[in-house]
Amino acid sequence: KQEVTQIPAALSVPEGENLVLNCSFTDSAIYNLQWFRQDPGKGLTSLLLIQSSQREQTSGRLNASLDKSSGRSTLYIAASQPGDSATYLCAGGHDAGGTSYGKLTFGQGTILTVHP
Amino acid sequence: DGGITQSPKYLFRKEGQNVTLSCEQNLNHDAMYWYRQDPGQGLRLIYYSQIVNDFQKGDIAEGYSVSREKKESFPLTVTSAQKNPTAFYLCASSWTSDSYEQYFGPGTRLTVT
Numbered sequence: 001k002q003e004v005t006q007i008p009a010a011l012s013v014p015e016g017e018n019l020v021l022n023c024s025f026t027d028s029a030i031y032n033l034q035w036f037r038q039d040p041g042k043g044l045t046s047l048l049l050i051q052s053s054q055r056e057q058t059s060g061r062l063n064a065s066l067d068k069s070s071g072r073s074t075l076y077i078a079a080s081q082p083g084d085s086a087t088y089l090c091a092g093g094h095d096a097g098g099t100s101y102g103k104l105t106f107g108q109g110t111i112l113t114v115h116p
Numbered sequence: 117d118g119g120i121t122q123s124p125k126y127l128f129r130k131e132g133q134n135v136t137l138s139c140e141q142n143l144n145h146d147a148m149y150w151y152r153q154d155p156g157q158g159l160r161l162i163y164y165s166q167i168v169n170d171f172q173k174g175d176i177a178e179g180y181s182v183s184r185e186k187k188e189s190f191p192l193t194v195t196s197a198q199k200n201p202t203a204f205y206l207c208a209s210s211w212t213s214d215s216y217e218q219y220f221g222p223g224t225r226l227t228v229t
Binding site: 004031032034036041042043044045046049089091093103104106107108109 | 120122149151156157158159160161164174204206208216217218219220221222223225
């Protein structure tokens with residue numbers, strides 16, 4: 001059974017700092033790895049998706065990497081801003097074969113606070 | 117605007133009552149999903165559907181039921197058999213090919229007293 005762990009559980013940084021959020025998974029046979037942002041009381045916003053055949057994806061100040069062999073993904077946020085404060089969730093997609101395709105297993109999230 | 121809508125945003129029910137949460141999408145996605153989120157925990161999959169008139173149990177299906185009569189709609193019923201129904205419920209949808217990237221609705225917060 002896939003298990004996803006996110007470290008740290010919470011992170012507080014000053015504005016402008018570069019930071020890394022970590023995500024590890026136990027089953028390397030994932031189909032994709034998706035990073036989400038969640039603001040308090042809101043739904044999830046997809047940030048980046050990395051296919052199993054890819055090593056990284058970039059969007060603006062965000063860069064996500066995937067290393068299936070070590071069971072790890074990282075989300076790098078450059079030049080952090082107070083508006084980046086939110087909970088960040090990673091989720092591993094199950095292998096696309098059979099009937100389980102599309103299923104995501106989520107980590108518990110990292111609560112990020114960027115203070116001015 | 118394309119997207120996923122969930123209604124209502126907040127829902128209050130008495131213990132012992134069944135309640136149905138709405139989820140509608142106009143993204144023309146084939147697959148739809150229901151997740152539950154509790155404080156301090158990640159999202160857990162309740163049910164998912166890959167095609168109309170078909171659905172599969174997720175990891176925590178006990179006490180829940182779903183239907184998929186239309187491609188754009190996937191309502192979730194929380195029955196009186198669900199022991200701890202108070203939670204934040206999130207609906208998502210995706211294509212069933214290519215990236216399977218999931219898109220989420222705004223959620224419904226259910227409180228049962």
